[in-house]
Amino acid sequence: MADELELLRGANPVPVDGPHFGDGPLDHRAERHLDRLLHERATATATPATATAAVPRRRTRLAWGLAATAVVAALVSALLFTGQTTAPAVAAPRPLVVQTDSSPVPLKELAERAERAAADNAPALRKGTHVQAWSLAMSDKKPPITLPIERIVRWHADDSHTEIVVATDPRHPGRPVLTDEDGEPRPVEDGHVLSEQTYPRSWSDAPPQSPPPTDVAGLRAYLQEAAYSKTALTTGELLDAVGSLLGTWTLGARESATLAQLLADTAGLKPLGQVTDRLGRRGQAYVLDLPGTREMLIMDPATGAVLGLETTFTKAEPEYGVKAGDVMSYSAWMR
Structure with missing residues (x-):
């Protein structure tokens, strides 16, 4: 032995x-x-x-x-x-790294770029979303484990919508992917369909079901309602509400410009510089430091569109096998 x-x-x-x-x-x-x-x-x-x-x-x-x-x-x-050498990733993914030689772009400047890019109002707003996401599982005194998925939501003419969730990890194409499908934790093949379900028309027009406004004050109120909050949102809560918005809508140029302006008017987001996200896209990183975690917002440097959102631990939690720098979750949105 x-x-x-x-x-x-x-x-x-x-x-x-x-x-x-x-x-x-x-x-x-x-x-x-x-x-x-x-x-x-x-x-x-x-x-x-x-x-x-x-x-x-x-x-x-x-x-x-x-x-x-x-x-x-x-x-x-x-x-x-079993002779299988392509093991699924069981450790927390590494956080995105900002290029040391890149210049941070202030959010005010990015919002101005987004406004210019929205002059022709293209692309247009579309209900539905396409996102790849990672989340971290933690348990007492056991190694953390990540689950990577891809989720596509498409809306139909009758206002019903279909949601497809697939187990896949673009970092390791072809390798088994971890899942807890049916409540039984196990690895599945890359591309395995975890769920495919069509939902009937919703009669609610409350945010985020209703289209987002294209003015800053209206969008701020919209996100507050989407977060079920009766008080003004903190910056961390605002980023969570943005995730909820992008879970329902693929923003058009005008909506992205409005969101970029709202974020530019929000305190706490610090520009860091250029990053390459997990789908190989270049973006500008803006971070918000919270107790124990750091939120990194990745935005398209030309259009101001939100590309991704990463949450990273800044404080170790040994009882869960988590170290400072481990990624808690990551979402990468696509058109």
């Missing part, structure tokens, strides 16, 4: 002091050691187990209790004893 453990440690693509934190491929040395472990020791393997893992919603904590131990053990067993 000691030999197997040493080989496994040597093949580990994510050593404790490694720089890639799970996002990089195995080097040649690790591949050789892992191949030796998987094939030369095959006669000593046990019956394959079913790999499992778990996943929560944003800003929630999932307590697995004793079941978490079996989940991690089963995942390791299945990956070692």
Whole structure:
């Protein structure tokens, strides 16, 4: 057993002091050691187990209790004893990095760019959304686990809408993806449809179901109503409300310009510089520091459209296996 453990440690693509934190491929040395472990020791393997893992919603904590131990053990067993070397990512993704040589663009300037880009009023507002998202599952004294999904919502002429949720991770195309479909934590194939459901017409016209206004004061009131708040929203609450808006609407040029102006008039958002988001798009980053977390808003530098929103821990929570710098959640919106 000691030999197997040493080989496994040597093949580990994510050593404790490694720089890639799970996002990089195995080097040649690790591949050789892992191949030796998987094939030369095959006669000593046990019956394959079913790999499992778990996943929560944003800003929630999932307590697995004793079941978490079996989940991690089963995942390791299945990956070692079935010949599968493309393990799903079980660590928190790395936060986006701002280019050190880039110049921050003030939100006021970005809002002016967005206003100019909206002169021809194209593209137009569209009800429906397309988003790729990551969320972090945490449990007491167990490693955090991420769930990456892609969600598409399309509205129909009769005001019904269809929502499709697929398990996929653009960082690791083709690899198994973690899911808690049907309440049973386990990995599934990349592209696996988690749910596909059509909903009837909603008779409510309350925000965010109603179209967003194209004036700043109206949009601020709209987002406050969407957040079910009777008082003015804090900047953190405003960003949450923006996520709710983008979960229903794909903003047009005019709406994006209005939102950019609203954000420019909001205190607390600090420009950092240029980032490349998880879909390979260049954007400008604006951050809001909150107790224990940092919100990073990524916006298109030319049109002011919101590309993504990332929440990162700034304080370690050892009881949940979370370190400062781990990503709690991330959303990347597309047209």
